[in-house]
Amino acid sequence: MSRSFADLFSREPQVRADAPGRVNLIGEHTDYSGGFVLPLAIPQRTRVELAPREDRLVRAWSANMKGTEIEEFQLGEERPGRGWLDYVQGITQAAQRAGHALQGFDLRIESDVPPGGGLSSSAALEISVLRALREAFHLEMDDVQMALAGQKAENDFVGAPVGIMDQMASNLADETTALFLDTRTLSYEKVPLPAEAELVVINSGISHRNAGGEYRVRRQECERAAELLGIHQLGELSKQDLWRIPSLPEPLDRRARHVITENTRVRCAVSALRENDLPRLGKLLCASHESLRDDYQVSIPEIDRLVELAREEPDVYGARITGGGFGGSIVILARRGAGRQAGDRVVARYEDETGEDGTVLVPAPVTP
C-alpha cells in the first residue's frame, strides 16, 4: 500500500526531486575501460520527497518495496547490507566524505524505473537523492561531481564495480538528445536524435542474472588485457591496434576486441546521427549486439531472440541489448511513429515463444 510523506512522517516534505533511468544507444561495457558511450534518458523516473531534520537521523521509506517499514540510520554510521537503503547510505557517506555538511532528513522514494531491467534504476535513485540533498542543504556540487558521488556510493558502499555512464546519463541526458560521453575525460556533447527516428525499449522480464558476479569478471578481464598489452585502459586502443589482439589469451582477446570495435562504433554512430543516416545507425546497433553476444558474452538466448524478432520488423533499422546484460532490456531504432506497434508485435511473438513477460517501456502506451 502506498503511503504519503505526511502519513509516514507526520509533516510535509520541503524538497521534491527526481531523476530518470537511461537507455544506452551504443557504447556498451566500455565505460570502465575509458571508452565512449551514447545514452539517453527514458521517461521512467525515480521521485523523492525530503524534509530536513534537526538531528543526524535519516528515516527513509520506499514505495517500491512492498510492506516495508521506515528504515533508519545515523549520519556517519552508515553500514552496508540493508538492501535498497544501501544506496541512500552510500550517498550520504560519499557526500560527507567529499566534505559536504549534511543534517538528518526524512525521505520518501517512489520509482517506475524497473529494477534489474538494465535501465539504471540505481543511478536514478542515487541522482534523485543527491538532487534533493543538494537543494535541501545547499551543497556546492556541480553535475559531474554529483555523478561521481553516485558512482562512489555504488563502488565503495554498495560494492558494485560500475563505470560512470549511468550516473552521468541520469544527471545530464534527456529523452531526445543522446549524451556522447568520453568516460576517460568526462567531457561530453549532446547529439540530437533525428526527427525521423524513434527509440523503442523492451524489457525482457528477465532480471539480470548473476549480473554482479559476471560484471565484475568482465571488468577484471579488461584490466588484465590492458595490463598484458602494457597500457592503462583498453579505451586507449583504436582500430589500428586490432593486430595486437591475437597475442592475448582466450577470452581476453574477445573482450579487448569488443571494447576496441565498440568504441569505433560509437564514433560512427555519432556521425550517423549527425548525418541523419538511420540505416547506418541501425547496422551499427546490430553489430554492437553481435559483439556483445559473441565477443563480450553478456547476452542470453531470450534477449538474442528479442533482438532477432525486432530486426524482422519492416520499420526497424536495428536493435541490440542495452545496459549491463545477462537479461534486462533491448533498444530498437525504428522509424518515427512506427515504434510502438513494432514493439507490441515483437513482445507478442516473444511471449508466445518463450513464455516470458515482455514489456514495451518506451514509447509509453498511447492513452485514448
Ligand code: GLA
Ligand atoms: C551497467 C553499469 C555501467 C555500464 C553498463 C554497461 O549499467 O552501471 O557503468 O558499465 O552496465 O555498459
